[in-house]
Amino acid sequence: MKIDRRGLLGLFGAGTASCATVAGTGPVAAVDVRFDHGVASGDPAPDSVVLWTRVTPPEGFDGTLTVVVTIGSTPDFAAATIRTLTTGPDRDYTVKLVADGLEPGRDYSFQFGVGERVSPVGRTRTLPAGVTPEVTLAVVSCQLYPGGLFNAYDAIAGLERLDAVVHLGDYIYEYGAEDDAYGMATGRRLNRLPDPPHEIVSLADYRRRHAQYKTDPDLQAAHARAPFICVWDDHEVTNDSWVSGAENHQPETEGDYAVRKAAALRAYYEWMPIREAAPGTLAEAINRTFHFGDLASLMMVETRLTARTAPLSYGDLTMKHGPDGTPVPDVEAFMARRNDPARELLGDTQRAWLGRELAQSRQVGRPWQILGNQVVMARVQGPDVTTMLPPAQIERMMAGLTPDIRAQVEQVIGLFKLGVPFNLDAWDGFPAARERLYKTFAEAGVQPLVLAGDSHAFWVNELHDDAGDRRAVEFGTSAVSSPSPADALGNLPLGMALSAANEEVVFCDQASKGFVLMTLTPDRADVALMAVSTIFAKPYELRAVKRYRVDHTPAGAGALIEV
Known part of the structure; x- marks a missing residue:
């Protein structure tokens, strides 16, 4: 009946x-x-x-x-x-x-x-069980509500085949609606103003911000289309967070960081379709594994709140006397701090768990191991554009920038001439920890597919350890709507410069917004970098910026091939 x-x-x-x-x-x-x-x-x-x-x-x-x-x-x-x-x-x-x-x-x-x-x-x-011929995943990250329309989610909701959406973090942002707040130039133009209008700190604040994001019709459509597999990055709490603090937390005016973090995580568990932390475990420990039948294992790791040490910044570059007595940056001392073995992202407990999960997945015969990781893993040195472009071309490009942006770009160009990494908040700020992770890959006998968010750019990278052995292939997804550095740089070809300056970077697009679409079969992984034509209006167009194929081999990920 x-x-x-x-x-x-x-x-x-x-x-x-x-x-x-x-x-x-x-x-x-x-x-x-x-x-x-x-x-x-x-x-x-x-x-x-x-x-x-x-x-x-x-x-x-x-x-x-x-x-x-x-x-x-x-x-x-x-x-x-x-x-x-x-x-x-x-x-x-x-x-x-x-x-x-x-x-x-x-x-x-x-x-x-x-x-x-x-x-x-x-x-x-x-999730499937047993023989699984195909799995399709959409990979997303970084959705600043004032930054633009969530057209990428509308596109995901319209996909014919979709097993799950993998969200790598920055689901919400903590900033307020001040004129100089992050993304507010666009937010005012589109009438997408943060609620509450101040930076969020309390439990009530975090609840209101989550509530606002989930009123977006495109995000609602994607959530109603397929299950999400989520992990947070930093902005679910506050910018550049680590175990005991954050760049965007000022205790003198915003109180105890631990109280703020607890409020943020409580709101996250309330407002996200994620299983509650098991009794007796830390709320921060949301690393977990998803097995797609006999085809693939997806390990979601946590790189912010369980083990991360405080990040370095370019402001940590101290000065020393140069050969002629004039002050020069002490790059050697800075790199020594960066290479300190005590600097950590995953921690021993999570890394050991990951090693067991990777090894078990391989031992039972699953061809693919995928790492749902928040930040870019590749070695990415800041490009010295003064050696790549004629001075007159650089000056023409700089002439189109606003005075404040030009001053920032000139400062960054000077830093990159010193050979410092492009992003110290990524794995490049923790090279010893990255090497420990690569050792874990090797001991498990796998070359996984690494997913990355956070950077607001598309990346295709081949990852190598200090000995030069390839350890993984990385696909970084661009933002849904969050600004990229290239958004303010006019005609400066940042993505091209990063690709040219770094052996591990096969491709980088610092301008497009969208998502990564990954289809797995027993023999190959097909990956498309899917970009929306605009985040400022509707309608929009969807296109593949690049498509790649990775064939499966006994060692895991095989050759990376553009198709």
């Missing part, structure tokens, strides 16, 4: 009030609720997936609500399973259910309801 939606809710005690039902033992009261933030799913397994929504109660309401979740193997819910749970102000009226008892490699539809109010219908997919 087919039971319609109203019948299902009535049978399972969700009530038939015209609005929401209030949990409790007293009379049922009608509460007018909405589902302003869409629906989402995440952390898929072969037999389960996390389902998420947020119920928006009327202003001033602070009671608990009963929520019914319907899960069906078809969009019309002809054969459906019903779960009931409650939510309230203690978790900001977010709803999270680990829907279990599902079948592997299957699409499911889901919907939330309170009374007769229902959410949009979402679509999710469990």
Whole structure:
């Protein structure tokens, strides 16, 4: 017998009030609720997936609500399973259910309801088990709400085949709406202003910012299309964060960093379709593995809050007396600090876990091991453009920059002439830790596919250890909407300069916005760098900037081939 939606809710005690039902033992009261933030799913397994929504109660309401979740193997819910749970102000009226008892490699539809109010219908997919001929992943990162429209998510929502979206961090940003705040020149033009309008610090602030992001229709569409597999980077807390501090945290005005971090992580777990931290474990330890049948293992690592030591900056360059007595930068001392073996990103515990996961994946015969990693891993030295371009060409390019940008570019050009890395907040700021990771790859007998976000640029890199042996292939995704350095540089060809200056950099695009689309089969990995034509308007066009193929070999990733 087919039971319609109203019948299902009535049978399972969700009530038939015209609005929401209030949990409790007293009379049922009608509460007018909405589902302003869409629906989402995440952390898929072969037999389960996390389902998420947020119920928006009327202003001033602070009671608990009963929520019914319907899960069906078809969009019309002809054969459906019903779960009931409650939510309230203690978790900001977010709803999270680990829907279990599902079948592997299957699409499911889901919907939330309170009374007769229902959410949009979402679509999710469990991980496959056993023989798996193909997996398709969309890889995203860095979505600054004021930075532009989330057209990349609209494109992802329209993909015909998609098993999961891999999000590498910077899902939200912490900055306020001041005129000089990050991305606000675009934000004011597009009327995409941060809420709250100040930098977020408290739990209420982080909740409001997450809520604003999930009102974006394109992001909602992508969440309703496929499960997300997420890890945070720094901006989910605050810029350039590490274990005990952050560049964008000032204790004298913003309080205890540990309190701020705890608030940020609580809001993240409330508002994201991610499994809760296991009892007795650190909330920061969200490294975890996803097995796609017999085809691939995806290891998501955490590089910010569990082990990262404080980053270096170019301001750490001290001066020394040169041969003629005049002050010159002490590059040798700076590089010695950079190469300090104590500098860490993953930490011993997480690296040992990763080694076991990689080795086990290879031992059971999965051809692909994928590392969901936040920051660029390749060796990327800042390009000395004075040796690459004629002075007159450089001057013509510089002439088109605003005075403040020109001053910054001139400073950076001077730094790069010294041979310093392009980005000290990436793995290049932690070379000893990177070498330990490469040793872990070698001991596990794998050459994984490394995914990277954070940089707001597309990257295709071949990674080598200090001995020159290739250890992995890296694909970096550009931002959904966050600005790139190239956005302010006019005609300066930064991506081309980085490719020319670095042996490990096969390709770099510092201008395009979009996502990486990866399709895996037992014999090969096909990777496309997908760019949207604009983040400032609709409609837009979607194109592949570059396409690459990596064939599988007994050692893992084979030759990198542009197609």
